[in-house]
Amino acid sequence: MVVLASKSKSVAEAAEAAAAELVSVRRAGGSSFINLPILYPDGSFVTLKLDQAAKGIRVSDNGFAYRELEAIGAGRSFAKTAMSVAESLDLQADRRSVYVDVPEEQLVRAICDVGIASWQIADRVYSRAAEEDEAEIEDYLRDRLTKVFGSKLKAPDQNKIKGASTSEWEVSAIVEQNGKRTVFHAVSNHANSVFRTSAAFHDLLALQERAPNVIAVVRSKSALGSKFGILAQAGKVIEEEQPDEVYLKAAA
């Protein structure tokens, strides 16, 4: 009992201390800056700047999401993404920032909305960048498969295949040899890419005796971390730069 009581007290103290750290505010250079408990891709906290405005208080992300995009050369993606996110949350966006002017009684909600918007903008663009990685692997894969399988590789406009659910899946490539189909699909390290591939492969394997071979092609198995297990449960996994024999063996 004593131990439990002591632990309980300690957890309570830890919880209070952590909660007190989750949101912080400081005044600097004539503006107030609020740090929120959500993280940008660089590991810093989503931060908002508050200033006096004609119609109350301006809550702005001060371009912090834009800077995240600019760091990976995706600054040009900001305007379009910000406009879409801002519209859904009834905010405004310019070329570099997302913001809203509100009376003081709406400040809490405005801080939540602008904070979420800033995070979403960065997250969406970073997710898309991961999909571009998938496209790069796909380009490479197409060249390799042409070299390895020649005329057995189906044309790109025939890269759709139905699973047991009757859902149609678009895959990177399909090879047909000895009456058997083999599906190759390029997978990036991003979770969405892994989950989508896993769902497609499970649906295709559910075709049972009509199921094709399914092969995920990745840059590096080890770079996938724990997500490798999810892919490996669904099908064979090879690395894009492995020798031709590995491609042939996987498709056999």
Place this chain on the structure above:
Amino acid sequence: MHPLQALAEAEKLISVFPGWSDAEPETDYMWFDAPLEIGGVTEPGFVLHGGCLRYQPERHVVFEVRVSRTLGRRCVPLMRICWRSLKGGHTNPRREGAEFCGVRLGSTHFHTFDQNWHAEGGRMRAGNLRMAWPIEQEPQSFTELRELVGKRFRINNIDVVTVPNWEYRLDL
């Protein structure tokens, strides 16, 4: 050695310091991208980026070494130093065994190349240099920061970077 590792580890020089930009009207951000050279050759798309806010003198300064994969398009940040950041410090992912994993670092920290390099994958880790080390002795001025950046990034003429034209505003 992978080309990105070679860029990170090389002794570098700033080819030309272009000066700090005017403050962006939307964000007050002032910045520069200075081309970097190695052994007398300016590497394409390889720059030192510097950034700060017009009304935040002696705080919220960032220096970052970046390289463009394709000129004018995708960029890969290689290392970064944040000084007195207003963004609440930094947290590393809770990766077991990694140093400073899951803890909150202060507002001055160093996103090193080695921490963010995925050796087996031959690439930078996902995210935007999401791993960092604390900097124990915080630089006390922009000049001290500049010296630290020169040492850690191996940029031997870092003193060509001028002090930004900050403006002072009262905290009312």
